[in-house]
Amino acid sequence: MTPATAVRRTPDDPSTPLTAAELTRASEAIEKVSASFSSRVVGQRRVRTALLVTLLSEGHILLESVPGLAKTLAASTLAHAVSARFTRIQCTPDLLPADIIGTQVYDPRRHEFETQLGPVHANIVLLDEINRASAKTQSALLEAMQERQTSIAGTVHPLPDPFMVMATQNPIEEEGTYVLPHAQMDRFLLKEVVDYPTEDDELMVLERIDDGTLGQHMTDVEPVVTTAEVAELQELVRRVYVDPAIRRYVVSLVRATRDVTGVLGAELGNYVEIGASPRGSIAFFQAARAMAVVQGRHYVIPEDIRELRHSVLRHRIHLSFEALADRVRPETVIDAVFRAVPTP
Structure with a gap:
């Protein structure tokens, strides 16, 4: 198969192949996000590519590694780079579905219940150590991941667009964990195993901590694209x-x-x-x-x-x-x- 034989659609087709101008705009946007990601996350090129592919595919990703390999930093950096709202949920055995999707709270001043949406109502959600959440909580996560909505007191609340779940799990510690059901694993578009950094990358981490570009006092990443541009990229992907x-x-x-x-x-x-x-x-x-x-x-x-x-x-x-x-x-x-x- 050659590029010449790949184009067989008419311009009137709503799924017309991408034009050179569209590809150029997409490449420029992706390059901006990649550069922003690399400014904070040292190495981890496979993780960067996997996150970009997952975001553009409107899917979810599972990252597996031991602690300390910049998974949280990768998620927050990507979210800031694309102007997305980012939330982090630390999964524990006592975490309840209401802690994730939200609940109704009684307002004594108005004598009525009001809905407070949970942290899953964000563009990019990091579920840290997802395998520590109980089965009941996992069921609430499944609805959010698959249906892109939550149900609170019989009312459906759509999740924002774009929406991506980035979950992590530690393959070493098994105490207090729940094996993810095969049906839930299937909901993740990709599963990436994060490796230790190379020696040069680890030295670069120390250098960036020394000059202040990494660490507790580092500044947030400046947005380089908007969520509207992300939605446009997702539309372009559907036409490939x-x-x-x-x-x-x-x-x-x-x-x-x-x-x-x-x-x-x-x-x-x-x-x-x-x-x-x-x-x-x-x-x-x-x-x-x-x-x-x-x-x-x-x-x-x-x-x-x-x-x-x-x-x-x-x-x-x-x-x-x-x-x-x-x-x-x-x-x-x-x-x-x-x-x-x-x-x-």
Whole structure:
């Protein structure tokens, strides 16, 4: 597939391919946000790309890492850069749904109840250590993530637009945590595993703390784009062209995770209990479009799918006990599937 063959729509089609001027404006806006992000967050380029892809895809992201790797800083920096309202919710076992979505409070002066919206009513919401919240609270989060609304005393309250949940979880500590249901994990567009910084990046952190650009007294990031511009970027992403060959490629990859034994043989097949649902195909479809815009293209290429493979699939493949015992990681199965399925 070449760029020339990717454009087959008429100008009258409401999903007309992106123009050069639109791509230029999108690239300029994305470059501003990326530069603003890098001014505060040292390194973590994969996290930056994953956050941008998630925001432009109108999805949600799960970040997994040990504490201290700038996840909170990354979320707040992105929110300030795009002029978005940012809230942080520290999840604990005693956290109630009303603490997140809001509740009704009685006003004795007016002798009536008034609704006070909770912190989830923001553009970018950081759910810190989401796996510490109870199942009852998780159900309230599911409605917000999937339906983009909350229900308080029978009244539906739409969430602001844009809306993105960035959740974190610590893979080390398990005391006082609840395993996230597979259905909820499936709601996250991407799952990114945050690694330790390189030696040079860690030295840069110390330098920035020394000169005052990082630390308790650092100034807030200046907004570089507006939420209206973010909405425009999201609209552009919906118009990115995906060739039928790429669509078949995505479906073949996702279906292969459901039949690993047939595709890869019994050795790896015994490691997978449940493959990716159709949400995996949808996630590839949406995220690859956003990746194309981030890369300055109006069409998706197979490299976009391959680059997103771990982020899209690692939380959608349920491994068996044998895999856990043999310390087989989801990425191992994913890479094997990608090697087995022919690339268009």
